[in-house]
Amino acid sequence: MAIEQEYVDRHPGSRALYERAARVLPSGVTHDSRYLQPFPIYADRADGAAKWDVDGHRYIDYVVGHGALLLGHNHPAVTAAAQAQLARGTHYGASHELEIAWAEEVVRLVPAAEVVRFTSSGTEATLMALRLARAATGKPAVIKFERHFHGWHDYVVPASSYAGRVPPGIPAATLDSVLVLPPSLDAVDRALAERDDIGAVIVEAAGASSGQVPLPRGFLQGLAERCDRAGAVFIMDEVVTGFRWAPGGVQEVEGVRPDLVTLAKILAGGFPGGAVAGRRDLLEYLQFPGAGPRTEKVGHPGTFNANPLSAAAGTACLREIADGAHQQRAASLAASLRSGMNAALCELGIPGIVYGQSSAFRVHLAGSAVPEAGDADGRDLPPGLLETPMPPERARLLQLALLNRGVQLFGTGGMLSSAHTEADIDATLEAWRGALLQLRDEGHLEPA
Helix, strand or coil: CHHHHHHHHHCHHHHHHHHHHCCCCHHHCCCHHHCCCCCCCCEEEEEECEEEECCCCEEEECCCHHHCCCCCECCHHHHHHHHHHHCCCCCCCCCCHHHHHHHHHHHHHCCCCCEEEEECCHHHHHHHHHHHHHHHHCCCEEEEECCCCCCCCCCCCCCCCCCCCCCCCCCHHHHHCEEEECCCHHHHHHHHHHCCCEEEEEEECCCHHHHCECCCCCHHHHHHHHHHHHCCEEEEECCCCECCCECCHHHHHHCCCCCEEEECHHHHCCCCCEEEEECHHHHHHHCCCCCCCCCCCCCCCCCCCCCHHHHHHHHHHHHHCCCCHHHHHHHHHHHHHHHHHHHHHHHHCCCCEEECCCCEEEEECCCCCCCCCCCCCCCCCCCCHHHCCCCHHHHHHHHHHHHCCCEECCCCEEECCCCCCHHHHHHHHHHHHHHHHHHHHCCCCCCC
């Protein structure tokens, strides 16, 4: 197969490292999304909107640290803060002023944030949010939505993008406490009417898998109203969208105020870090007896919670992006990219669509409809179009074909940073057109 053979020939260094990795790492990777056959690229360095692999190839980077790098790689404000902190210490094992400054920035920017508790990741943040909801309501059951991803702990894995409805390794009793629903307010109404043990509803703010299947318009507002009436804690997962859609995230854009919000990625400026923020009365379950009205405490240790290095980088990042200019630049570039990619599909008569919100984009090469040349946010696409994913082999070959042309996607899409340029967009569109032609010539695309 020409695409794969070209990839193998171009990347001998990555191939050698993957063979080495496979001897000590399951499937040779440390994150499921980095798995790629015949092997992934191995990065050597990065700067701005680009990265270079061990074979010396430069890539326009649409992974951007799994969405964490709104400012791109090595932004001076973040790098300077981290370098200064390295000389002072990376882990004090004690409270420090930076954790306060970091929390103050979150409270300043996020509409729902009255107080904050830091974690080390987004997965830990959603775990903490669900535990707080159960403690506050005394109800064990959770509603989540099909294909929505909230990390990898037991209560959010079912029917996520990384597991089926009955994933292995999770006790049946845990699965019984999780109701997986379609993103339908009618379905939520039925569940709340039939059960009186629902303590929390958690939702990805942009829709399933970081917006791969966008939420219907008005869904978040309707969900907030229903949670309020039912006494369930409304948890908005803004791990991906927080600080990216706007300084205050999707909740700022949509005018929705959740009870709790989970954050990570941009929060820590490219370093490890997550947080739960929201209503003071809910987060007071973390307070020690005598320090607040609660008599029973939700425990929360965590060796690297609000460590000085992440706090320094995170504070610098949040101050840099607070006025919204970086978000607006990245979103404008993303709109241009989506429009150009759709124009190429239209010109070539290839079925599919590129869509997305804010500074994200998704590629869907499936179905029989050829799109119009223009931008699309995905929320007004024909019902059911996005329910059938792109065939996995087509998605794999698309990634390889673009890597051969100096563009790295994040799965079947990606995100932009404010470090991307118009030249990057032009180069990506050229690579996109070439990859489509090669996929079609080799018989990997459906006819229109």
